[in-house]
Each structure stands twice: as structure tokens, then as C-alpha cells.
Amino acid sequence: MTAAPPTPPLPTGRPISRRSREVKNRLFVTVCIVSAALSVIILALLLAAIVYEGREYLTWDFLRNYPSRKPAQAGFKAALWGSIWVTAVAGVVAIPLGIATAIILEEFPPRRRIPRALHWFIQLNVGNLAGVPSIVYGILGLTVFVRMFGLFGSPNPAIYDEMLRIRLRSGEVIQAFLVESRGEDEQGNPTSLIVENPVTGLRELAAAEIADATRIYAKQHRFTLSDGRRVVGGRLDRSDDGQITLTTDAGEHITFPASAVTAYRTTNFIQVGDPDSFFYLRVPFGGSVLAGGLTLALVILPIIIIASREAIRAVPDSLRQGALALGATRWRVVWSIVLPASLPGILTGSILAVSRAIGEAAPLLVVGGVVLITFVPRNLMDDFAAMPLQIFNWAGRPQEEFRKVAATGILVLLAVLLAFNAVAIVLRQKFSRPLQ
Amino acid sequence: MLRRRIQRGLERLIIGLLGAAAVLTILTTLGIIGILLEETRRFFIMPEVSVAEFFFSTRWEPLLGEEKHFGIWPLVCGTVLVTAVSACLALPFGLITAIYLSEYAPARLRAVLKPALEILAGIPTVVYGYFALAVLTPALQRIDGSIETYNALSAGLAVGIMTLPIVTSLSEDALRAVPRSLREGAYATGATKFDVSLKVVLPAALSGVVASYLLAIARAVGETMIVALAAGGLARLTLDPRGQVQTMTGYMVQIFLGDTTSGGIEYRSSYAVAAALFVMTLVLTLIGQFVLARYREEYE
Structure with a gap:
């Protein structure tokens, strides 16, 4: 291509000799190669640094242990399982919604003016x-899922x-x-908890005594006092001398001694099932697996929509027209022709989106993913840790040793992502077949 | 007859459900805008702040001292500084790599480069944050001793590495979409590959390249975990990348991680910052989409 015959000089500017142009070309190729090599070098450097730093703590125990204040015992179990739970929720919610939106946008373009404007607006909005x-x-996610606008909350919806x-x-x-x-035991977990019940006061519980503990949110505190009064309020304070101050829904403060209480119970947020069971649900969701998963679902929804639209658009029109000519309805065409044909593309895009969800830390940080957690979620309402959050926490600590633990965590995270992407590649190759 | 009617009704129902899913995306946007507006309003009606201070004061001291100051410019400055550093890395190198991939690279090199870029694009940002803090900063400190442990430079470089694949892949798409006939016409006049790439293909694909730049900058502005780890936590009005800065996203992380009470003024201020951040990225993506839409019209 470059061996074209000499041409007359360009109409503007000085004539440029063929040689100088060739030199320029060669120079530019060098610049290009250096620039392109840069990204490969950075990638190699990044991976090498992480493997070098992270190799020390990479043992099976790292996957079996819970986080600890001692680097050598710090583990990833809670974060790994937390990420699995949260990502599963995000995928289950976002993938069907994303595909549905993509189908509407690609296969059912409206004809009337107002739906057409809406259609255009949704397209712009997804971008x-x-x-x-x-x-x-x-x-x-914090406002909608964690707190639910305070609709079910105490007088001060934020607290x-x-x-x-x-x-x-x-x-008991x-x-x-x-x-x-x-206290602190071998794993860095507390050996005892000091808890305070508004009526009975302080009590120390040894870790060995406790079977399990769940966070709950008290919506209202209800007291029956010895003089027969019943007091109901949303906020509670107990002073050292045993006086209880209750803030009622009207905002007034009522103070009475704890010794006058004959009965005390709380109304917690609306809940279904036992907090220990698999199907426990409550509103608002609080900083739970469900709230985190739904938030991540919103993050990856546009990615899934865009990828699915591309996949659907790639299905040749002749297939649709053939089905329509045989008398199929539009939905029938979508269900039996378009979706099967575009499935590999949709799946690949969905898997890439889910792997994005695995690596997301910022939204979970706001929603309230907790880092020092020593259990695996049992249900959708449990608190959770997540891999990227745990890495963030370890990397941000001043001790050099925790940096290494962070690198080990990154190795595990990258391995999980690699596995996901491998599945995407296999799917793409297995299902993709020529469509024309 | 009846069966057909039921079938038709069912299909309408399905299409209605699909439409409801699509409307959810609009609800998401409305939700974001509504929440940010409401919380920002609640922030501004607090007696300690005023709209004028927010936009015109140059001091952001929400946590320290007796008197609190809420002037957003130090945070904007931190964001702009980190974004500028990232742009210096990602925009030129991303574009040159895209040109190389689209115009020059032999198939064997492409087979190495493309996956490398895809892997870079798939790496979680918290990993880049770790890289900035544990690798880039010590390396930079060896070159220049005046660089602090937390600094805008290494955070910006890490953000640049993160956005580089975005620039490359979007720009390459734009360059490849330029019709072959344009290139061949130029070659016929005796142009070298360099001339063709830079004087014919690049101008023809310019809108796509610009769009990729805008989207990459928007990503850099909104990037959170890298700056939270590597840029530091001190809001300063400075253009010196060697010291620590706090970005808008960095401030939000500080607030949401911290023990500030949820009704407090520091807490509310993070919503005002979030609103400003949202507006900034929205403007960038809107312009990017607009430019991209124009470019699509030209070649399809």
C-alpha cells in the first residue's frame, strides 16, 4: 500500500518529500508500539505486584477464616460468601429486567406519538x-431499600x-x-459483649454463652408502668441512674425510672418469619444482603440493557420476517426466534455485568456492607461483608502486613472474576452459530 | 375464536410487563434526582450553610474546628486535578493505541493486545486503588522525594489506567467504522499509512473519539475507590499533584464510612456533594451521547 507512485505536491503548504513522510510514518509506528506496549506492561506489572505481595497469605485457611485483627489469621470467608449472596440477588433481579427492557426497546417500537417520545426518552435515559x-x-439504595423513605420508621426516619x-x-x-x-480471642473476635436492656440494665455475656445474635430495628418501645400508664415512643435513652427517657411520636420526652416498669416490649419493623430462618424478611431492609443486592442490580441494569440490545439487534431481520410471514405474532417471533438467536450475546453481556457487580465496592459501602463480620449470611436480611469492601478495608490500614492480606484478597477476587469470564467465553463459543 | 382472544390478551399482558420493566429505568433516574434534590434542600435550609457559601467559598472544613465551612471548590479542585492527571495518561495513549489497533497492528499483536485491554477494563477499581497506594506511590516517591504518601498524582495515574481501555475500545470502534473507501482514496493519492490514519481516518471518526474522551472523563470524575484509597482526605484548593487532595467522591466515602450521625450537617453535606457530582457526570455523558448519536447517523 505504501509503495504508491509519487504524486504532485498537495495544493497547500510546502511540498513534503516522500522520504520525510516515510520517516514520519516509521516514527509514528514506534510511538504506537510503545503506547500499545504500555497497557500490556502495566497489566503485567499490576499482576506481578499483586502475586508477589499476596503469595504469603494465600492458603486454604485464608478462605476458611473470618476477618481478624491479626494479619496471619485474617480470612476471606465472610467476604467471599457475602459477595456470592449479594451478586446472586443482583443477577437474579437485573438480568430479567434488563432483557425485558432491551426487548421492548428493540422489538416493539411504538407508532403513536406519546409512546414514541417515551421510547426515545428511555433510550437516552439508559445511556x-x-x-x-x-x-x-x-x-x-440507602434511601429506597435500606430506609424505605422512612415510611415504616421511627419519628426520625434517619435514625x-x-x-x-x-x-x-x-x-433465653x-x-x-x-x-x-x-476482649479478643485467637481470631480477634470479642470474648464477651456488654449489652443493655432498658429495664434490666447492663449485663455481660460471655461469647461462649451466645448461640447467635441478630441486628433488629426497634420501631417503637412500649412500656407499662406500675401506676398503670402505658408509654409508647420511638426513641429511647437510659441514664446511669436508671431513668428512662422516651421520645414519643409527638416529639415530647417522658422520663420515668426503670424500676417502675412492669412490662416492656418493642414493635420491630414489619417482619415475616423467624430471624434465624432462611425465608426471614422485614421492612425496611436495613443494611442487608437484599438491600445490597438490589442496589447492585440498579448499577448493572443499564449494562445488561445495552449488551442485550446489541445482541438482539444483531439478529438478522430475515429471520423475523420469515416467522411473521408464517403467521406468528410479534411476541411469538421474539420468544421463539429472536431470543434463542441472541441468547449467547445476552448471556455474555449479563455475565460481564455480573462480574462488574462482584467488583463494585462504592455502592455497598454506602448501603452499609460491614467489614468485621464473622458469619456467612443465612437469609436475605442478614448483614454482609463483600470481597471488594474487605480489600478496601485491608488496603487502607497502616500496617504493612495488612497490605499483603489485601493483595491475597485481590488474588481471590481476580480468580473469581477470571472463572466468570471463562464461562462467558465458553458460552460465546458454544452457542454462537452463523445466522444467515 | 376464544382461544385466540385469550392468547392475544396474554400477549398484551406480557408486552405490558416488558414495558413496566422499561419504565423502571425512568423511575431509577427520577429516584436519584428526587432524593438528591430533597436532601440537598434539607442541607441548604440548615442555618449553618448558605447557597452562596457553597458555591463561592473556597474553604471546605465540615469536620474540623469550631466554625464549619462548606465551600465546594476545594473538592471540585481535587476531582479536577485527579481527572486531569488521568486524562493526560488515558486520552493520548488510549487514542494512539486505538489507532494502532485499527490501522497498523498485525493480527498476532491484536490477539495479545485486545485481551490485555479487556482484562484491564474488567479489573475492579478497588484493585487499582491498591495498585496506586502500594506500587505507584512508592515508585513515584523514589523518583521525587517530595511526593506524599497520599497524593493526587498516583491516584490520577491509576484512574488513567482504569479509563485507558474505555478510550481505546470506543475510539477503535469509531475508527473501524470509517468506510474503507476513504482510506483507499487517500492511498491512491500516494499517502503513507501515517497520513491516512491521522489526516483521513481520525478526522472522519473524530466525533466517536470525542465521545470516548467525554465518557472516560465522566468515569474518572465519578471514580470512588481509587481516590478513597490513594488520594488522601484533606480538601485543599491546589493544583500541585504531589500532595494529598480530597475529591467529591472521596468526601462521600469519608462521610458514609464515618461515625457522623445521619441527621447531622456533615452527613447532609454529602448529599449536596453527590448532587453536584451527579450534575457533572450527567452533563458529560449527555454531551457524549449527543456526539455519539451524530457520528452514528453519518455511517449507518
């Missing part, structure tokens, strides 16, 4: 949503009385505020 910073989605529902090995169930956790 914009893809550009919204993920931390902003976190704020949306709940967060309590612990602790089941002891003796079978205590509902109390957490005051302090004391």
Missing part, C-alpha cells in the same frame, strides 16, 4: 444511567434504635442495645 457514578446508586436480639445457649432470648464488645 445516562450507565454513566452515573456507582456511589450515587449507593445513595439511591433507628438498633438493637441486638441475642439467643443464649440456655434458650434477650433484646438489648450493644454497649461494648470486650
Whole structure:
């Protein structure tokens, strides 16, 4: 191509000799190669640094242990399982919604004016949503899912009385505020908890006594006093001398001594099932697996829509027209022709989107993913840790040793992502067949 | 007859459900805008702040001291500084790599480069944050001793590495969409590959390249975990990338991680910052989409 015959000089400017142009070309190729090599070098450097730093703590115990204050015992179990739960929720919610939106946008273009404007607006909007910073989605999730606009909340929607529902090995169930956790065992977990029940006061519970503990949110505190009064309020304070101050829904403060209380119970947020069971649900969701998963679903929804639209658009029109000519309805065409043909593309896009969800930290940070967690979620309402959040926490600590633990965490995270992408590639190759 | 009617009704129902899913995307946008507006309003009606201070004061001191100051410019400055550093890396190198991939690269090199870029694009941002903090900063400190542990430079470079694949892949798409006839016409006049790439193909694909730049910048502005790890936590009005800065997203992380009470003024201020961030990225993506739509019209 470059061996074209000499041409007359360009009409403007000085004539440029063929040689100088060739030199320029060669120079540019060098610049190109250097620039292109840069990204490969950076990738190699990044991976090498992480493997070098992270190799020390990469053992099976790392996957089996819970986080600890001691680097050598710090583990990834809670984060790994938390990520699996949250990502599963995000995928289950976002993939059907994304495909549905893509079908409407591609296969059912409206003819009348108002739906057409809506159609155009949704298209524009999906592009914009893809550009919204993920931390902003976190704020949306915090208001909508974690707090549910305070619709079910206490007088001050932003503040709940967060309590612990602790089941002891003796079978006793205590509902109390957490005051302090004391001591530190081998794993860095507290050896005892000091809790405070508004009526019975402080109590120390050894870790060995506790069967399990769940966070609950008290919506209202109800007291029956010895003089027969019943007092109901949303916020509670207990002073050291045993006086209880309750803020009622009307905003007034009522003070009475704890010794005058004959009965106390709380109304918690609307809940279904036992907090220990698999199907436990409550509103608002609080900083739970469900809230985190739904927030991540919003983050990846535009990505799935865009990828699915591309896949659907790639299905040749002749297939649609053939089916229509045989008398199929439009939905029938979509269901039996378009979707099967575009499935590999949709699946690939969905898997890439889900792997984005696995790596997202910012929205979960806002929604309230917790880092020091020593259990695997049992249901959608449990608190959770997540891999990227745990890595963020470790990397941000001043101790050099925790940097290494962070690198080990990154190795696990990257391995999970690699597995996901491998599945995407296999799917793409297995299902993709020529369509014409 | 009846069966057909039921079938038709069912199909209408399905299409209605699909439409409802599509409307959800609009609800998401409305939700974001509504929440940010409401919380920002609640922030501004607090007696300690005023709209004028927010937009015209140059001090952002929400947590320290007796008197709190809420002038957003130091945070905007931090964001702009980090974004500028990232742009210096991602925009030129991303474009040159795209030109190389589209015009020059032999198939064997492409087979190495494309996956490398795809992997770079798929790496979670918190990993880049770790890279900036644990690898880039110590390396830069060896070159220049005046660089602090937390600094805008290494955070910006990491953000640049993160956005580089975005520039490359979108620009390459734009360059490849330029019709072959344009290139062949230029070659016929005796142009070298360099002339063709830079004087024919690039101008023809310019709108796509510009769109890729805008989208990459929008991503850099909204990037959170890298700056939260590597840029530091001190809001300063400075253009010196060697010291620590706080970006808008960095401030939000500080607030949401911290122990500030949820009704407090610091907490509310993070919503005002989020609103400003949302507007910035929205403008960038809107222009990007507009430019991209125009470019699509030209060649399809």
C-alpha cells in the first residue's frame, strides 16, 4: 500500500518529500508500539505486584477464616460468601429486567406519538444511567431499600434504635442495645459483649454463652408502668441512674425510672418469619444482603440493557420476517426466534455485568456492607461483608502486613472474576452459530 | 375464536410487563434526582450553610474546628486535578493505541493486545486503588522525594489506567467504522499509512473519539475507590499533584464510612456533594451521547 507512485505536491503548504513522510510514518509506528506496549506492561506489572505481595497469605485457611485483627489469621470467608449472596440477588433481579427492557426497546417500537417520545426518552435515559457514578446508586439504595423513605420508621426516619436480639445457649432470648464488645480471642473476635436492656440494665455475656445474635430495628418501645400508664415512643435513652427517657411520636420526652416498669416490649419493623430462618424478611431492609443486592442490580441494569440490545439487534431481520410471514405474532417471533438467536450475546453481556457487580465496592459501602463480620449470611436480611469492601478495608490500614492480606484478597477476587469470564467465553463459543 | 382472544390478551399482558420493566429505568433516574434534590434542600435550609457559601467559598472544613465551612471548590479542585492527571495518561495513549489497533497492528499483536485491554477494563477499581497506594506511590516517591504518601498524582495515574481501555475500545470502534473507501482514496493519492490514519481516518471518526474522551472523563470524575484509597482526605484548593487532595467522591466515602450521625450537617453535606457530582457526570455523558448519536447517523 505504501509503495504508491509519487504524486504532485498537495495544493497547500510546502511540498513534503516522500522520504520525510516515510520517516514520519516509521516514527509514528514506534510511538504506537510503545503506547500499545504500555497497557500490556502495566497489566503485567499490576499482576506481578499483586502475586508477589499476596503469595504469603494465600492458603486454604485464608478462605476458611473470618476477618481478624491479626494479619496471619485474617480470612476471606465472610467476604467471599457475602459477595456470592449479594451478586446472586443482583443477577437474579437485573438480568430479567434488563432483557425485558432491551426487548421492548428493540422489538416493539411504538407508532403513536406519546409512546414514541417515551421510547426515545428511555433510550437516552439508559445511556445516562450507565454513566452515573456507582456511589450515587449507593445513595439511591440507602434511601429506597435500606430506609424505605422512612415510611415504616421511627419519628426520625434517619435514625433507628438498633438493637441486638441475642439467643443464649440456655434458650433465653434477650433484646438489648450493644454497649461494648470486650476482649479478643485467637481470631480477634470479642470474648464477651456488654449489652443493655432498658429495664434490666447492663449485663455481660460471655461469647461462649451466645448461640447467635441478630441486628433488629426497634420501631417503637412500649412500656407499662406500675401506676398503670402505658408509654409508647420511638426513641429511647437510659441514664446511669436508671431513668428512662422516651421520645414519643409527638416529639415530647417522658422520663420515668426503670424500676417502675412492669412490662416492656418493642414493635420491630414489619417482619415475616423467624430471624434465624432462611425465608426471614422485614421492612425496611436495613443494611442487608437484599438491600445490597438490589442496589447492585440498579448499577448493572443499564449494562445488561445495552449488551442485550446489541445482541438482539444483531439478529438478522430475515429471520423475523420469515416467522411473521408464517403467521406468528410479534411476541411469538421474539420468544421463539429472536431470543434463542441472541441468547449467547445476552448471556455474555449479563455475565460481564455480573462480574462488574462482584467488583463494585462504592455502592455497598454506602448501603452499609460491614467489614468485621464473622458469619456467612443465612437469609436475605442478614448483614454482609463483600470481597471488594474487605480489600478496601485491608488496603487502607497502616500496617504493612495488612497490605499483603489485601493483595491475597485481590488474588481471590481476580480468580473469581477470571472463572466468570471463562464461562462467558465458553458460552460465546458454544452457542454462537452463523445466522444467515 | 376464544382461544385466540385469550392468547392475544396474554400477549398484551406480557408486552405490558416488558414495558413496566422499561419504565423502571425512568423511575431509577427520577429516584436519584428526587432524593438528591430533597436532601440537598434539607442541607441548604440548615442555618449553618448558605447557597452562596457553597458555591463561592473556597474553604471546605465540615469536620474540623469550631466554625464549619462548606465551600465546594476545594473538592471540585481535587476531582479536577485527579481527572486531569488521568486524562493526560488515558486520552493520548488510549487514542494512539486505538489507532494502532485499527490501522497498523498485525493480527498476532491484536490477539495479545485486545485481551490485555479487556482484562484491564474488567479489573475492579478497588484493585487499582491498591495498585496506586502500594506500587505507584512508592515508585513515584523514589523518583521525587517530595511526593506524599497520599497524593493526587498516583491516584490520577491509576484512574488513567482504569479509563485507558474505555478510550481505546470506543475510539477503535469509531475508527473501524470509517468506510474503507476513504482510506483507499487517500492511498491512491500516494499517502503513507501515517497520513491516512491521522489526516483521513481520525478526522472522519473524530466525533466517536470525542465521545470516548467525554465518557472516560465522566468515569474518572465519578471514580470512588481509587481516590478513597490513594488520594488522601484533606480538601485543599491546589493544583500541585504531589500532595494529598480530597475529591467529591472521596468526601462521600469519608462521610458514609464515618461515625457522623445521619441527621447531622456533615452527613447532609454529602448529599449536596453527590448532587453536584451527579450534575457533572450527567452533563458529560449527555454531551457524549449527543456526539455519539451524530457520528452514528453519518455511517449507518
